[in-house]
Amino acid sequence: MKTAVAITGIGLISPLGNQVEAVFSRLMAGESGIRLLDAEVTGCKPAVVGAAEFDPAPWFTRLQLSGVDRVSQMAVAAATLALEDAALTLPAEREQVGVYVGCAMGGSSALDKGFHNFYAEKSRVSPLSVIASMANAPAGHISMRFGITGPSVNYSVACASSAIALGEAMRAIRHGEITHAIAGGAEAMLLPGIINAWQSMQVLASTAGEHPEQACRPYDKERSGLVLAEGAAFLILEGLDAALARGARIYATLDGYACRSDATHITKPDVGGQVRTMRAALADAGLSAGQIGYCNSHGTATQVGDVVECQALQSIWGEDTPGLQVSATKSMHGHLLGATGGLETAITALVLYHQQVPPTANCRQLDENCRVQHVLGKGVAAPDLQAAISNSFAFGGSNASLVLQRHQA
Incomplete structure (x- = not known):
């Protein structure tokens, strides 16, 4: 076990x-x-x-x-x-x-x-x-x-x-x-x-x-x-x-992880590689896509990367699926390269702990090619949120996704 x-x-x-x-x-x-x-x-x-x-x-x-x-x-x-x-x-x-x-x-x-x-x-x-x-x-x-x-x-x-x-x-x-x-x-x-x-x-x-x-x-x-x-x-x-x-405070449980490669281009991301990574992480956690209520997206604000990630999310959750809220917190803390996954996983754990979702800041006119359920401007309460996914997609075509769940005390 x-x-x-x-x-x-x-x-x-x-x-x-x-x-x-x-x-x-x-x-x-x-x-x-x-x-x-x-x-x-x-x-x-x-x-x-x-x-x-x-x-x-x-x-x-x-x-x-x-x-x-x-x-x-x-x-x-x-x-x-x-x-x-x-x-x-x-x-x-x-x-x-x-x-x-x-x-x-x-x-x-x-x-x-x-x-x-x-x-x-x-x-x-x-x-x-x-x-x-x-x-x-x-x-x-x-x-x-x-x-x-x-x-x-x-x-x-x-x-x-x-x-x-x-x-x-x-x-x-x-x-x-x-x-x-x-x-x-x-x-x-x-x-x-x-x-x-x-x-x-x-x-x-x-x-x-x-x-x-x-x-x-x-x-x-x-x-x-x-x-x-x-x-x-x-x-x-x-x-x-x-x-x-020991009576510890539990922010969340870490239940799913996957790392997969695009194997297509050294810098340009690939929809298929990201989809494979997220699906494998969900399977590792034993959860379906419909059970995930929040995605801390990789969301770096590049022209190509943002569109590819949204297409990958749409491939799994469907365009405009109301059950998945998405935000890119890099809009506020920037891209810490190798440290980003750690920071964004910590944020995702806090999202589950507080049942509150932070926004993507500074997005004033949403790109029509990035149609998922974005949280924009200010954060929102998410009282029913139980599970979330955090994405980290790298140069070299290496992708990693982590799945977290709220602990029921």
Whole structure:
């Protein structure tokens, strides 16, 4: 018999703040954490980004910080907050605990500084650049911080990274390999070189004139592209029975997961691949499409991606099906690349816990090719909501979907 898996803790370092309930309140109000970086910061054209307000001082000593990139700093902070939120004392046998992290870019700041020292200043590159920039550094630092000797793994699968990390952590608990997991993702890549590379792809949102906070407009007819963001989001996963036994608050249960490949194009999404992924996740959860009442969509605000995802949703749920409410919260927090799945799964768990659905912000004129039941403007109550799905679709054609259910206390 498979072990049911509960989400009992959430920790966030995000463009919308670091306190879970305050972040959810801002989302429900349709508030944005996106702001403008001028040309002096980007080194090229101005750009809108979702930057996290984060001070590492409470989490690391000055000596420790010398070899810890921003991405690992935020990961440790968010993981610690998640454990505190879960009111969880880790088991004495730490081999029964796993750390599952999604991080696509790794320690970008350390790598950027190393290149600058070598090419621009012709100076010595710090040997700490290697360990600070490796993609699995956040997982290693979390494991060391809490003495965790179970699995410590990183998934680098572009925008699906932390959704896959959560799914694999769920599987490990479900099949008895571990009893607890700290799972999620982190990303910190708001640097001139990276921003300029994305600008060159012509997929970033315009600066939106006097209202940069409105730049990300998923499903809007006039949408101009995605908004890069940074942050970390971690969830505490544990067996449902064990969580109930210790009287834990249960945000939701994580019941379904699937990862499938488009195998068609390195950047262009595919309807068939997304449909296969969602159907497989539903089957893993043992639920039908009609039982899902909310979708936290991938919804990046690109011209092609938004249409493809809506077509995939229509293929499963049918166009204008009233039973499925859809929103793209990236409109307010931006796209955290490898950390996005973690943040959006946390949001989906909060949606089920509060039975309230946040909106897609900034969508003023819905694209006629994106006809599903969007929640626009402000959030809405959803008193009958019992199950939800969160989608993460990545460059490379890797897709991941997670299915969550409301816990009936």
